[in-house]
Amino acid sequence: MAEKIKGADAFVFVTGEYNWSVQPGLKNLTDHFLEEWYWRPAAIVSYSAGRFAGARAGFAWHGILSEMGMVVISSMLAVGGIGQAFDAAGEPAGESGAALTRSFPRFAADLAWWTEAARVQRGRAPPPY
Template sequence: MGDRIMIFYGSYRSARQGIRLAEWLVGAFAERGASAELIDAKALDLPMLDRMYKEYPKGEAPPALEALAEKIRAADAFVFVTGEYNWGVQPGLKNLTDHFLEEWFWRPAAIASYSAGRFAGSRAGLAWHGILSEMGMVVVSSTLAVGAIGHSIDAAGAPVGDGGSALTRAFPHFADDLGWWAQAARTQREHSAPPY
């Protein structure tokens, strides 16, 4: 059985371009034998954070939170697909992520950033590195950064042009890095219980 990889996407905008990258990643990981699932913050539509999942009495969390917590706990690795808003992170993705904490622990995460411009969401990617580390994930060093997102992945979801070519060249290394850490973390969890 391949790695169980959850791919999180957080834009709530009406003309979302980054969803193409998120959906392409699901397919690209599946071609490598992984079981990849897209979690779209807009489709899930969690409320603004009031209480974290862990703050509900056992069995009383809203069904969407309960189901997502179970999926997160069962995953081997995570990919966060993030656009950049004013040098920062997308609020939809941040809100979804903040509903959980211990559920993320002891698994690797990777960051795929994008933007309409030439910086490819790199500043948001940098911000997410610190956020995910603080939330107990091991953030792999490989990243994907797709600039001119509207011209790098077409409406059918295929990488095109120079940006698309760069994405397809970078993906194998990105996936190998995440896969190595997923296997290492899974093996260690089987060998010994996490310290907390």
Template sequence: MAYRILVLYGSYRADRMGIRLAQFVVDGLRGMGQEVELIDAKAVGLPMLDRMYKEYEKGEAPAVMEELAGKIRGADGFVFVTGEYNWGIQPGLKNLTDHFLEEWFWRPAAIVSYSAGRLSGARASTAWHGTLSEMGMVVISSTIGVGPIAQTLSAESEPIGEGGKALERSFPRFADDLLWWIEAAKAQRARKAPPY
């Protein structure tokens, strides 16, 4: 069975490397037969958070926000691909995520992190775990960390070097974990309405 999965990415930098990892995740999940869409915060272009989607009257939210809210509500699960900025999370991805709340509820989320250095965005990954949990998602225990990203994925999102080999080995287990939780959450939502 194919599940609807959104892969969210948030760098606004001119020479962004993380897009390689986001595309690798999209391609990997599609290769497993899933219906996957990349949501690129830079391409979506939401302004700095002023009003959340839920704070607009019905039908008055900006069209881009309304469209994204529908995609989030229609998804079975999420993958957040995050870089690490000064030991923290990317502002672009956080800004996109914060525009919504109830739309995220009751679905699993996975975190894939990266950095230019060897720590692979681990601090950003840790920070995202609490944030996504607070926003009503079940964060799976499997994660992927890539670093240095330039030595792991080519410009075409192809694995290279020892880091690329490690990424290829870790991805199937990560994806299987996410798909298990997606299946479990979807079955539970069909069996019983969420409590709120």
């Protein structure tokens, strides 16, 4: 798993909210490794059944991932009412799906920009630690 993490140029963390915070299984995975995450961009997608869309977990992850040496992009996707946000074919549906459709292009462009910037910089110079 360490080599898979090290081989990635960026990460998208898709996380539900668990008791107003991060999911313990995903937190355990990130804690098991450390330097494998360094100097890679991270994007956060949060979701929940409620109207807060997992935003509390997303905000918690922002600090955690930054402390792990990752560059967390400023764009964040938060999907509320996850049970109604997609139709049977997995396509965005309803109000939450429409919001996701509107937000995704900026989110993807932001992650792509930071991914390319980090890839170029890692090729130019080794990370400082």
